[in-house]
Amino acid sequence: MSINHFDWKPRRIVVGFDGTAGAKDAVELCRAISAEDAQVTLLDVLPYPGAPSATYRLLTSAEFPLPEDFFAPATSRLTGRRIETLTYLGSSPARVI
Numbered sequence: 001m002s003i004n005h006f007d008w009k010p011r012r013i014v015v016g017f018d019g020t021a022g023a024k025d026a027v028e029l030c031r032a033i034s035a036e037d038a039q040v041t042l043l044d045v046l047p048y049p050g051a052p053s054a055t056y057r058l059l060t061s062a063e064f065p066l067p068e069d070f071f072a073p074a075t076s077r078l079t080g081r082r083i084e085t086l087t088y089l090g091s092s093p094a095r096v097i
Contacts, residue, residue, distance in 0.1 A: 009035040016093050017042045017074050027074045036080045042071050043086050045093040056090025064089070 015030050017023045030040060045056070046064065064087060071085045088096045 009033060010038060011035050012039045012041075014041045014043055014097055015074070016097060017044055017071065019070065019073070024073060027077050031077055034078075034081065037082070039082045039084070040078055041084045041086060042074050043088065043093075043097060044070070045088045045090050045096050048089060048091050056088050056092075056096045059087045059089050 010033060013030050013034050015023075015026050017027065027042075034040065044066070046059070066087060071083075075083050075085075090096045
């Protein structure tokens with residue numbers, strides 16, 4: 001029995017999401033390549049006010065309540081998948097991810 005690697009679909013994906021057109025493209029790519037029951041983490045990174053910092057931290061909804069519909073454009077395109085949304089405070093999205 002051979003394995004067809006082209007049939008493999010990721011079951012866990014992290015997507016940087018800031019509401020821009022590029023972020024929406026990333027959601028569409030996630031939708032296209034992921035399994036329908038995949039775990040998807042949507043990650044938003046807010047910049048530190050003032051000088052950049054090398055540290056980052058996860059914000060609670062009490063510290064920075066995002067508009068309820070902030071992640072809606074992404075979650076509505078990823079039906080069937082298990083969605084987790086996270087917002088971090090940090091100077092570099094790449095470092096947080």
